[in-house]
Amino acid sequence: MAEVRNADTRERILDAAERLFMAYGYDGTSMRQITGEASVNLAAVNYHFGSKEALIREVFRRRLDWLNEERMRVLDRLEAEAGGQPVKPSLIVDAFFGTLLRMADDEARGGMTFLRLLGRTLTEPSEFIRAFLAHEYKAVMDRFKEALFRALPDVPKAEIVWRFHFMLGATSYAIAGTDALRLVTDWQIEEEDSVDRLDRLVPRLMSFLIGGLRAPLPHFDPPGQ
Amino acid sequence: MAEVRNADTRERILDAAERLFMAYGYDGTSMRQITGEASVNLAAVNYHFGSKEALIREVFRRRLDWLNEERMRVLDRLEAEAGGQPVKPSLIVDAFFGTLLRMADDEARGGMTFLRLLGRTLTEPSEFIRAFLAHEYKAVMDRFKEALFRALPDVPKAEIVWRFHFMLGATSYAIAGTDALRLVTDWQIEEEDSVDRLDRLVPRLMSFLIGGLRAPLPHFDPPGQ
DNA sequence: CTATGATTCAAACGAACGTATGAATCATAG
DNA sequence: CTATGATTCATACGTTCGTTTGAATCATAG
Numbered sequence: 347m348a349e350v351r352n353a354d355t356r357e358r359i360l361d362a363a364e365r366l367f368m369a370y371g372y373d374g375t376s377m378r379q380i381t382g383e384a385s386v387n388l389a390a391v392n393y394h395f396g397s398k399e400a401l402i403r404e405v406f407r408r409r410l411d412w413l414n415e416e417r418m419r420v421l422d423r424l425e426a427e428a429g430g431q432p433v434k435p436s437l438i439v440d441a442f443f444g445t446l447l448r449m450a451d452d453e454a455r456g457g458m459t460f461l462r463l464l465g466r467t468l469t470e471p472s473e474f475i476r477a478f479l480a481h482e483y484k485a486v487m488d489r490f491k492e493a494l495f496r497a498l499p500d501v502p503k504a505e506i507v508w509r510f511h512f513m514l515g516a517t518s519y520a521i522a523g524t525d526a527l528r529l530v531t532d533w534q535i536e537e538e539d540s541v542d543r544l545d546r547l548v549p550r551l552m553s554f555l556i557g558g559l560r561a562p563l564p565h566f567d568p569p570g571q
Numbered sequence: 572m573a574e575v576r577n578a579d580t581r582e583r584i585l586d587a588a589e590r591l592f593m594a595y596g597y598d599g600t601s602m603r604q605i606t607g608e609a610s611v612n613l614a615a616v617n618y619h620f621g622s623k624e625a626l627i628r629e630v631f632r633r634r635l636d637w638l639n640e641e642r643m644r645v646l647d648r649l650e651a652e653a654g655g656q657p658v659k660p661s662l663i664v665d666a667f668f669g670t671l672l673r674m675a676d677d678e679a680r681g682g683m684t685f686l687r688l689l690g691r692t693l694t695e696p697s698e699f700i701r702a703f704l705a706h707e708y709k710a711v712m713d714r715f716k717e718a719l720f721r722a723l724p725d726v727p728k729a730e731i732v733w734r735f736h737f738m739l740g741a742t743s744y745a746i747a748g749t750d751a752l753r754l755v756t757d758w759q760i761e762e763e764d765s766v767d768r769l770d771r772l773v774p775r776l777m778s779f780l781i782g783g784l785r786a787p788l789p790h791f792d793p794p795g796q
Numbered sequence: 797c798t799a800t801g802a803t804t805c806a807a808a809c810g811a812a813c814g815t816a817t818g819a820a821t822c823a824t825a826g
Numbered sequence: 827c828t829a830t831g832a833t834t835c836a837t838a839c840g841t842t843c844g845t846t847t848g849a850a851t852c853a854t855a856g
Contacts, residue, residue, distance in 0.1 A: 355833080371696030373598035377814060387835050392815060394833095466694045469747050471596030505775065512741040512779045519740025522694050549789035550730070554737045557786020564774035580803080602844060612805050617845060619803090 356394050358384040364405050364456060368463035372402055372472050403478055405463075409449075409456045414486040417445050421493060432497040436556050442490050443517050443555060447548050450521070458521075458544075465522035468514065505563060513555045520551050581619050583609040589630050589681065593688035597627055597697055628703055630688075634674075634681045635704075639711040642670050646718060657721040661781050667715050668742050668780060672773050675746070683746075683769075690747035693739065730788060738780045745776050 362384035366375040377398060381388045395401040420441040424433045450458045470476060494506050587609035591600040602623060606613045620626040645666040649658045675683045695701060719731050 369696065371596070371598060373596060374696050376812075378812085387833095388814095388837095389816080389835075390833085398814065466696065469691045469694050469743070471594065471599050471691065508772075508775050509779055511744060512776065515742070515744025515747075516737040516740040516783070518694070518744065519736060522740075546789075546791055547733075549791055550733050551737065553786045553789040554734055554783040558741070558779040558783035561778045561782020564771075564778040566771055566774055601842075603842085612803095613844095614805070614846080615803085623844065 355384075355386050355390055359386060359391055359394065359401070360405055360408060363401055364463060365459055367402060367405065368459050368466065371466070372470060372475060399474060402475065406467075406479065406482065409460045409464075410482050412455060413446065413449060414483070417442055417486050418489060420445055421489060425493070432499075433493055435494065435497045435559060436552075438490060438493050438497055439513070439555050439559060440552060443513065444548065444552065446517070447521070447544075447551070450544055461521040465518040465520075468518050501563065509559050512558060516554060516558070517551060520547060580609075580611050580615055584611060584616055584619065584626070585630055585633060588626055589688060590684055592627060592630065593684050593691065596691070597695060597700060624699060627700065631692075631704065631707065634685045634689075635707050637680060638671065638674060639708070642667055642711050643714060645670055646714060650718070657724075658718055660719065660722045660784060661777075663715060663718050663722055664738070664780050664784060665777060668738065669773065669777065671742070672746070672769075672776070675769055686746040690743040690745075693743050726788065734784050737783060741779060741783070742776060745772060 359380065363375070363380050366379055366383060369375075370379075377391055378388060380401075381390060384390075391398065391401055395404055421433075421438070424437050424441060446461070446464075449455050450461050456463075467475060467479065491507065491510065494510065495503055498506060584605065588600070588605050591604055591608060594600075595604075602616055603613060605626075606615060609615075616623065616626055620629055646658075646663070649662050649666060671686070671689075674680050675686050681688075692700060692704065716732065716735065719735065720728055723731060
């Protein structure tokens with residue numbers, strides 16, 4: 347029995363789908379674009395993955411499995427080194443967002459293409475995609491929220507959750523790419539070539555995130571508290 | 572000659588399109604959905620607007636024209652009150668992002684629906700939409716960047732532009748709505764009802780944004796500068 | 797009332813969509 | 827070599843897409 351799955355076809359489809367979903371979105375990318383770019387037959391996607399929905403789930407799973415496990419490993423190590431004490435907030439933020447951003451340099455794990463796809467997809471309209479991501483992210487989110495709760499015992503938990511949310515947004519934009527940056531600027535990012543740009547993006551974004559996370563607490567004007 | 576355009580049909584189409592584009596995205600919303608929800612004939616969109624592309628442009632123009640003019644007016648007033656001195660960064664940020672967020676309470680100007688649409692659209696894959704938004708935003712962006720340059724003379728301009736970008740991302744996520752928040756939390760936002768939620772979101776987000784904007788500058792590790 | 801132009805309407809267009817089918821081709825086990 | 831099951835392939839299905847058409851309806855000007 348010949349049971350060896352042709353890994354090459356599967357990978358070629360996943361690579362093409364990753365790139366096209368990043369560029370044109372889920373609804374904006376057709377099966378014929380994907381199979382054309384991957385140089386495989388139109389029926390190959392349904393044969394190997396079952397459907398377009400199942401394909402994009404696999405596109406994400408292929409990268410997110412490793413990413414979220416790596417995030418857990420880094421946080422494990424930080425907590426072990428802290429030996430019972432809470433981990434510093436900046437280290438927790440770096441474990442979550444820094445680990446993500448450093449994927450950009452790792453072409454074997456999707457590199458910048460996957461990062462931009464992920465950045466765009468968190469606001470993706472398609473319900474099933476957001477539901478899928480929420481499910482994939484649940485465990486790692488809970489771990490990191492808990493770590494932040496312990497690291498910032500004086501900050502109300504609701505406030506921490508909101509700031510985590512804000513940090514996700516800032517990061518998504520940052521990695522959604524230069525296209526979105528066109529909203530803010532029209533000059534090419536001056537004196538910086540694109541290799542340099544990423545090296546500088548990480549510390550830039552980290553400063554911003556930590557500054558936001560550690561900002562003075564808001565006070566609510568008229569009614570509540 | 573009967574030259575009075577039926578404003579009712581146009582407005583009903585725009586309202587339906589705004590709501591549906593918010594919920595399902597541009598590619599995910601069909602003309603038949605829009606005209607069905609608006610209770611108008613299928614051909615009405617092409618008759619009144621020309622095409623689906625022209626329709627979504629009008630959806631945005633209807634709201635953004637006022638928003639960006641209002642932002643300019645607020646900044647005008649702040650600069651007049653400062654009388655030559657630079658305006659405080661927190662006031663500039665509030666003029667830009669606070670003015671946006673306060674639209675949520677103004678149902679006549681789109682309210683929360685338009686805000687969520689805008690939040691989602693800044694990462695919209697469709698090239699022509701981002702190009703259109705960049706064009707619509709150019710003037711107001713330039714004004715606010717200039718104001719921030721003057722307010723923060725010690726911060727490199729490239730740094731300010733990036734941080735503006737990060738602030739846009741955090742805000743987009745915040746207004747893209749509770750759906751995206753599901754990534755971070757699964758509990759209903761506790762003790763807060765949805766009316767209360769918005770009143771608290773604004774000071775929460777503002778604290779975060781100012782904290783990020785005023786964070787210590789990053790230093791770039793190995794090579795450059 | 798009549799004429800005119802704006803608007804609405806039902807119906808249809810060709811193109812593109814995701815998916816399914818059954819035969820052809822391939823690699824391997826026996 | 828033959829048999830088997832995995833994979834590829836060309837082709838087609840039924841649906842939905844955005845847009846167009848030409849007649850019907852409406853409101854107003856003269």
